[in-house]
Amino acid sequence: MALEDYRGDMEMCCRCSTCKFIPMQKVKGAQYVNVCPSIAKYNFHAYSAGGRLNIAAAMLKDGFKYTDKLLDIVYNCQLCGACGVSCNYAMDMEVLQPISEFRLRCVEDGKTNPALDKVIAGLQKQGTMVPGAKGKRGDWATGLKLKDATKEKVDVLYHVGCLTSYDKNMQKLAKATVKILQKAGVNFGIAGNAETCCGGRAYQMGYKEDFLNQAKKNMDMIKKAGIKTLVTGCADGYQAFKVLYDKYNLKGDLEVLHISEYIDKLIKDGKLKLNKKVNLNVTYHDPCRLGRLGEPWIHWEGKKVPGDRFVFDPPKEYRRGTKGVYEPPRDVLKSIPGVKLTEMTRIKEYAWCCGAGGGVNESNPGFARWTARERIEEAGSTGAEAIVTACPWCEKNFSETIKENGSNLKVYDIVELVEKAI
Amino acid sequence: MALNKEVYKEFEDVVGEENICNDPAIMPAYFSTEFAAVILPGNTAEVQAIVKLCNKHKMQFRPICTGWTGMFPPGIILLDLRRMNRIIEINEKNMYAVVEPYVISSQLQAELMKRGLNFCIKGAGTNCTAMLRGHGHMDQTTSGDDRNHLAIEWITPEGDIVRSGSLGSSDEWFCGDGPGPSLRSILTSAVPPGVTPGVFTKAAVKLYHWSGPSAYPVEGISPHYSLSEIPPNMMARYFSFPSVEKMWQAELKIGESEICFELMGFNISMVAANITTSNEEEEETFNRLNKEVQGPGFFVIVVGDTPADFEYKQRVLEKIVSENDGKSLKAVEDPRIEGILMCQCTRISASIRETFRNGGAFNSIPIMGQRDLTIKWAIGAGKAKEPLIEKGYIVDDGGAFFGWGVEQGHLGKTEIFCKFDPGNPEAKAAVEGWQKEQNRRAFTERYFASTMGPQDEIGPALLNYHLWWQKITEALDPNGVSPSGGSLV
Amino acid sequence: MIGKEKLVKIVGAGNVSYEQKTLDEYSKDISFVNAVRPVCVVKPKNASDVRKIVNLANKTQTPLVPVSSGPPHFRGDTVPGIGGAVIVDLSKMKKIINVDRARRVAMVEPGVTFGELIPAAEKEGIRLNMPLLPRKSKTVIGSILEREPVIMPKYQWDISDPLSCVEVIFGSGDEFRTGQAAGPGTVKEQWAVGGVQKAPYGPGVASWHRLIQGAQGTMGIVTWASMRCEILPSLEEPFVVGSSNLDTLLEMISWLIRLRMVNECFILNNTNLAAIFTKKWPRGYQNLKDSLPAWTLFYTVAGYEYLPEERISSHIKGITEITQRLGVEAVKAAGGVSANEILKAVQQPSGEPYWKLRYKGACEDIFFLTINDKLEGQIGVMNELAEKADYSASEMGVYIQPIVQGTGCHCEFNLFYDPGNPSELNRVRGLSNSAVKSLMAKDAFFSRPYGENANMILNRDAATVAVLDKLKKMFDPNSIMNPGKVCF
Numbered sequence A: 001m002a003l004e005d006y007r008g009d010m011e012m013c014c015r016c017s018t019c020k021f022i023p024m025q026k027v028k029g030a031q032y033v034n035v036c037p038s039i040a041k042y043n044f045h046a047y048s049a050g051g052r053l054n055i056a057a058a059m060l061k062d063g064f065k066y067t068d069k070l071l072d073i074v075y076n077c078q079l080c081g082a083c084g085v086s087c088n089y090a091m092d093m094e095v096l097q098p099i100s101e102f103r104l105r106c107v108e109d110g111k112t113n114p115a116l117d118k119v120i121a122g123l124q125k126q127g128t129m130v131p132g133a134k135g136k137r138g139d140w141a142t143g144l145k146l147k148d149a150t151k152e153k154v155d156v157l158y159h160v161g162c163l164t165s166y167d168k169n170m171q172k173l174a175k176a177t178v179k180i181l182q183k184a185g186v187n188f189g190i191a192g193n194a195e196t197c198c199g200g201r202a203y204q205m206g207y208k209e210d211f212l213n214q215a216k217k218n219m220d221m222i223k224k225a226g227i228k229t230l231v232t233g234c235a236d237g238y239q240a241f242k243v244l245y246d247k248y249n250l251k252g253d254l255e256v257l258h259i260s261e262y263i264d265k266l267i268k269d270g271k272l273k274l275n276k277k278v279n280l281n282v283t284y285h286d287p288c289r290l291g292r293l294g295e296p297w298i299h300w301e302g303k304k305v306p307g308d309r310f311v312f313d314p315p316k317e318y319r320r321g322t323k324g325v326y327e328p329p330r331d332v333l334k335s336i337p338g339v340k341l342t343e344m345t346r347i348k349e350y351a352w353c354c355g356a357g358g359g360v361n362e363s364n365p366g367f368a369r370w371t372a373r374e375r376i377e378e379a380g381s382t383g384a385e386a387i388v389t390a391c392p393w394c395e396k397n398f399s400e401t402i403k404e405n406g407s408n409l410k411v412y413d414i415v416e417l418v419e420k421a422i
Numbered sequence B: 001m002a003l004n005k006e007v008y009k010e011f012e013d014v015v016g017e018e019n020i021c022n023d024p025a026i027m028p029a030y031f032s033t034e035f036a037a038v039i040l041p042g043n044t045a046e047v048q049a050i051v052k053l054c055n056k057h058k059m060q061f062r063p064i065c066t067g068w069t070g071m072f073p074p075g076i077i078l079l080d081l082r083r084m085n086r087i088i089e090i091n092e093k094n095m096y097a098v099v100e101p102y103v104i105s106s107q108l109q110a111e112l113m114k115r116g117l118n119f120c121i122k123g124a125g126t127n128c129t130a131m132l133r134g135h136g137h138m139d140q141t142t143s144g145d146d147r148n149h150l151a152i153e154w155i156t157p158e159g160d161i162v163r164s165g166s167l168g169s170s171d172e173w174f175c176g177d178g179p180g181p182s183l184r185s186i187l188t189s190a191v192p193p194g195v196t197p198g199v200f201t202k203a204a205v206k207l208y209h210w211s212g213p214s215a216y217p218v219e220g221i222s223p224h225y226s227l228s229e230i231p232p233n234m235m236a237r238y239f240s241f242p243s244v245e246k247m248w249q250a251e252l253k254i255g256e257s258e259i260c261f262e263l264m265g266f267n268i269s270m271v272a273a274n275i276t277t278s279n280e281e282e283e284e285t286f287n288r289l290n291k292e293v294q295g296p297g298f299f300v301i302v303v304g305d306t307p308a309d310f311e312y313k314q315r316v317l318e319k320i321v322s323e324n325d326g327k328s329l330k331a332v333e334d335p336r337i338e339g340i341l342m343c344q345c346t347r348i349s350a351s352i353r354e355t356f357r358n359g360g361a362f363n364s365i366p367i368m369g370q371r372d373l374t375i376k377w378a379i380g381a382g383k384a385k386e387p388l389i390e391k392g393y394i395v396d397d398g399g400a401f402f403g404w405g406v407e408q409g410h411l412g413k414t415e416i417f418c419k420f421d422p423g424n425p426e427a428k429a430a431v432e433g434w435q436k437e438q439n440r441r442a443f444t445e446r447y448f449a450s451t452m453g454p455q456d457e458i459g460p461a462l463l464n465y466h467l468w469w470q471k472i473t474e475a476l477d478p479n480g481v482s483p484s485g486g487s488l489v
Numbered sequence C: 001m002i003g004k005e006k007l008v009k010i011v012g013a014g015n016v017s018y019e020q021k022t023l024d025e026y027s028k029d030i031s032f033v034n035a036v037r038p039v040c041v042v043k044p045k046n047a048s049d050v051r052k053i054v055n056l057a058n059k060t061q062t063p064l065v066p067v068s069s070g071p072p073h074f075r076g077d078t079v080p081g082i083g084g085a086v087i088v089d090l091s092k093m094k095k096i097i098n099v100d101r102a103r104r105v106a107m108v109e110p111g112v113t114f115g116e117l118i119p120a121a122e123k124e125g126i127r128l129n130m131p132l133l134p135r136k137s138k139t140v141i142g143s144i145l146e147r148e149p150v151i152m153p154k155y156q157w158d159i160s161d162p163l164s165c166v167e168v169i170f171g172s173g174d175e176f177r178t179g180q181a182a183g184p185g186t187v188k189e190q191w192a193v194g195g196v197q198k199a200p201y202g203p204g205v206a207s208w209h210r211l212i213q214g215a216q217g218t219m220g221i222v223t224w225a226s227m228r229c230e231i232l233p234s235l236e237e238p239f240v241v242g243s244s245n246l247d248t249l250l251e252m253i254s255w256l257i258r259l260r261m262v263n264e265c266f267i268l269n270n271t272n273l274a275a276i277f278t279k280k281w282p283r284g285y286q287n288l289k290d291s292l293p294a295w296t297l298f299y300t301v302a303g304y305e306y307l308p309e310e311r312i313s314s315h316i317k318g319i320t321e322i323t324q325r326l327g328v329e330a331v332k333a334a335g336g337v338s339a340n341e342i343l344k345a346v347q348q349p350s351g352e353p354y355w356k357l358r359y360k361g362a363c364e365d366i367f368f369l370t371i372n373d374k375l376e377g378q379i380g381v382m383n384e385l386a387e388k389a390d391y392s393a394s395e396m397g398v399y400i401q402p403i404v405q406g407t408g409c410h411c412e413f414n415l416f417y418d419p420g421n422p423s424e425l426n427r428v429r430g431l432s433n434s435a436v437k438s439l440m441a442k443d444a445f446f447s448r449p450y451g452e453n454a455n456m457i458l459n460r461d462a463a464t465v466a467v468l469d470k471l472k473k474m475f476d477p478n479s480i481m482n483p484g485k486v487c488f
């Protein structure tokens, strides 16, 4: 679908501003009411989802007039999808899709962001979203004697992801994951140096072709290796494989699981026992692309039914964030002895983004950090000692922000806590 | 009226470069209007400085809070008050709260509920400002319209700060009237036409007791929110009646006996909209419920302050309903649905389902005042919707109107609207025709005069109030910098 | 100057008076404002008379002083502020125009007193939200236009209540009707479709009635007003709670109102309660006063059409929780005054002589609005000032009336004095002046500035005055309406 296909949706926008806030029934006080980092930081209505839709609709009508400000608006959005959830509590219309399509359109028109161009150049050259990555993708596994899923038959392919593979500070997540899977006796493998970027973050940044390129590479490898189940610890990777690949009809019948879902299953199947005490008060941060954006793609094509209502034939089912992955990571945390989970105000489908998505991490690190700061403060307000997430990009952004601003809050990925408990 | 660089710089000096913008790219986000600039003042002093500059340069301006309803003349300066978002004070003992323009109602309400308090929330929703006047679902016990403001801090169109009532004399927010005649006569603001010129930068609103929970136990994932349990001292029901007259009698008695926290005269189409999560489900639900109701009805929420009070109120309600042959809608007796409605209709969070979801537009005739009189008119206005429904121009809501009790039935509100697809020019024209005709009928048959109608016709029939108002605005705004604009809905 | 013959032509010879004795009566009141003798007194019979008078006054630059209540006046607002004034005495406009049970509204002309409207409303099953024991000659409209506090704060949603709509002849000579009454159609035409004059706001975005209220006749002359009424209870139970601790009673009364459990409710000190309920003067006064607690909170619990007993009992249960928490007791009598007696009294105007005059023959009221938290401090200041002025604080009546559903309260000090005793009179006059100043310093809000102190009060808020001035110029361009009052 192209931007034009969302004209009707965009015209449905009634400028109610609901997309700026968490769902009204969930507002618990004066604080933590914002849900859209972009409008929260930049304040002009144009930075909100409603503003974006109205701008895009106007451009469809009157022609695309790019200005620096417009590009500033377009690229300062994490594409976190919170807006759509809040809107779709009441409205039947697509919100994130047209925003995303508008971004794709900008890139198509050559109106790119230089910082993102650089990242994509790196991707094209090195197959990773970690700019200036040194060494090889599989280096972290040296000496671990893991199965090579491209060569050996495994039940599960562990897709490690760019950041976890290349970032020295994040490789601990891969190692923890390996330990957990081994402990549970899973027959798994990695693709090692043959693994390549999922393309999800390139897609968020607006580079559809590069995304499709990556997707095809990955699916070729997966098909060739006969992989049926893919597990990843990266929320971006998860959403790419599970949702985006499906959207572009590339996924086939590959089963995609996030590591938190998989661990949850292992625990519930009795294959993994968490028996070491981890005394820690934690709060859990839902990564956008595991939570609300992790809900399955719904294939639909139809026509508007003529008449008074914005309805379609066949009826359109909207992805409202209802079927995201919310409980498995929480269930995992709850099954770690000693861990006490206290929820923040903004959780699950209306969680506040960590700030790292949509290319913002690369194009405007200050904004990414500003967004993280909000979250860290919110996490702190629960009395938790640590914020637990389930995505390396979130962890990295939180950790760096804490380093920059100082806070006693610790940051963990869920696999790190599980690792402590086995 | 484009801003030249020097003038732009003067405004920029007030708010900083990140808080002013005149790039054409942002304009469609706001009302499809080419503003000279959009400015985001951060406090009263900045608003005052901007207004003074506007006078100096004879630039027109309008403020917005969340900006849902305005439709503004091009070329003006838009003061987007988004950055003024503090709750200044919640005075529990003296039952008022002081807020800045961009505190949204859900924020204030959540803080109040924790303290056993509530306030009048506009039917538009808790996503709107808490500061401006309005009316809504809970008016039966929280009053509405211009009756909830206490002291107001106001930047006049000339850039002076006026602090009305007790605020100006003794730095307290509890009273907005005096010394002498009350400035609340003009410090009302509202949807145009005829908004108070200038800018309200803070206002105190009256608070009301709330015996409901300090926070609702909302469960489920959007859009399937419901309450995990109905608070033990609360009950919600929908009653339908065999006739408008019986419905009105029941409404009257309920008001007089002061037993309902809320009396929301939903029609069944609005009930269907509230409890469903998509257009398709809504249509199906409406068709089903429409068969079950006997006629017009209303939705009530009873809240007991004490167990004895709760019991008393329920018993009286039962009596009144049965005396008027009312029938409870079974669907709402289901705790899941009851919970949805209870929460939505106190934390006003589904008006969009009722209005915009269907077709993206609605045209409405709202009227505040004497409920029995306006209901009488609305019956006819509803009948007049039927041909539009038949032609498929507007959503079938059974030709219904709605409304609610205000101040235990002392006053009331009645409203009727048509929902349609604004992309369909025939539908749009038909709806506009209906609106015009029903306004005209209200006027010529002496029910009321919609002041959103043609001023030149209505004004003279209403003692030229429009000329008086014009005189007032001219006196307050000699440079004509504070136009009223038009209204979106 | 309006010629006599012109006035006679409008209202008839019998309704114009140039008689010295009459003029003297209007030239002063019980307050301390300077006596200024009007030129004549004219008594219009209807709105059309009023309009003609206002038009004449505009042509001749004649000040008009509208008066609706009969004497004795207390606040100086009906004494001409400047010479050459014509008193427009509206006491002959006595029609009760409408009483509507279903819509809970009544409509009266300016000369109608409480004593007259109460039975008429009662006959239909409704009643007024009254001020506390108005004098017999006080008109309903006079009280409402002054924003006098009412004794059922629960039913005062807005400070403008119970006012609904008014018909007014502005100083400019233009006729206007506020709120729902504005139209479309005349009042009679509105009635014909089932409309009443109830909704106060509009037309348009303004709330015009608020401009006329509190103006002390400086904007125009009201020729009728409609007001919301409340239903007559089918059952009522009054109580009193006595205490030496005002704070406790304030806490109690704010909860009673917040939970909407009581109708009439207010607090009086022993001096005022004795001043009202002494039967045998002068002997009985001190005895009664001695029998009373320092402060008495009075309230009524009521039931209406449905299950009145249950309603009352559920409220009493709720109230008992509050009294137990506060360690006070609700009883049926305080000293020598029973709750029933109080209830009966406050549902009517004061008996004759007016209660404020019984003790010493005159009374100076100092009243303002405030919030509970500040009240004790303000009363403390007042006590100190009284003592300093050699006026025994214990002789001072205090009336505390929560207003607008508990968002503030009206506090009133009643300084009883003997008008025949010049030294006492001077002491009270001095005290009144210094008190206003000191109380303002303690955040007392004098929302209804009368007489000698009005300027001092209004000087505190120049910004508001500047706006009011603009409005005044519009509605009374020649400044003929009661010049010298408020800030005009």
Ligand SMILES: Cc1cc2nc3c(=O)[nH]c(=O)nc-3n(C[C@H](O)[C@H](O)[C@H](O)COP(=O)(O)OP(=O)(O)OC[C@H]3O[C@@H](n4cnc5c(N)ncnc54)[C@H](O)[C@@H]3O)c2cc1C
Pocket: B062, B063, B064, B065, B066, B067, B068, B069, B070, B081, B101, B122, B123, B124, B125, B128, B129, B132, B133, B134, B135, B136, B189, B190, B191, B192, B195, B196, B198, B199, B200, B201, B351, B352, B355, B356, B485, B489
């Ligand atoms: C679906 C829908 C339902 C509605 N239902 C109701 C209802 O039931 N009851 C009701 O009362 N209203 C209703 N409205 C209208 C409603 O009052 C407004 O939509 C709501 O109050 C707008 O809040 P806002 O924050 O968007 O105000 P804005 O749209 O920002 O402002 C509203 C008006 O006030 C002016 N204004 C804004 N800020 C200031 C300020 N600081 N000082 C002076 N003037 C200012 C603006 O210029 C504008 O003219 C409804 C509107 C919609 C769209």
Ligand code: SF4
Pocket: A012, A013, A014, A015, A016, A017, A018, A019, A020, A049, A050, A051, A053, A086, A087, A088, A091, A095
């Ligand atoms: S995108 Fe949705 S929530 Fe946002 S303003 Fe538009 S309709 Fe409202």
Ligand code: SF4
Pocket: A035, A036, A037, A038, A039, A047, A048, A049, A052, A076, A077, A078, A079, A080, A081, A082, A083, A084, A096, A099
């Ligand atoms: S995707 Fe996220 S950042 Fe972008 S507009 Fe929506 S809520 Fe805001």
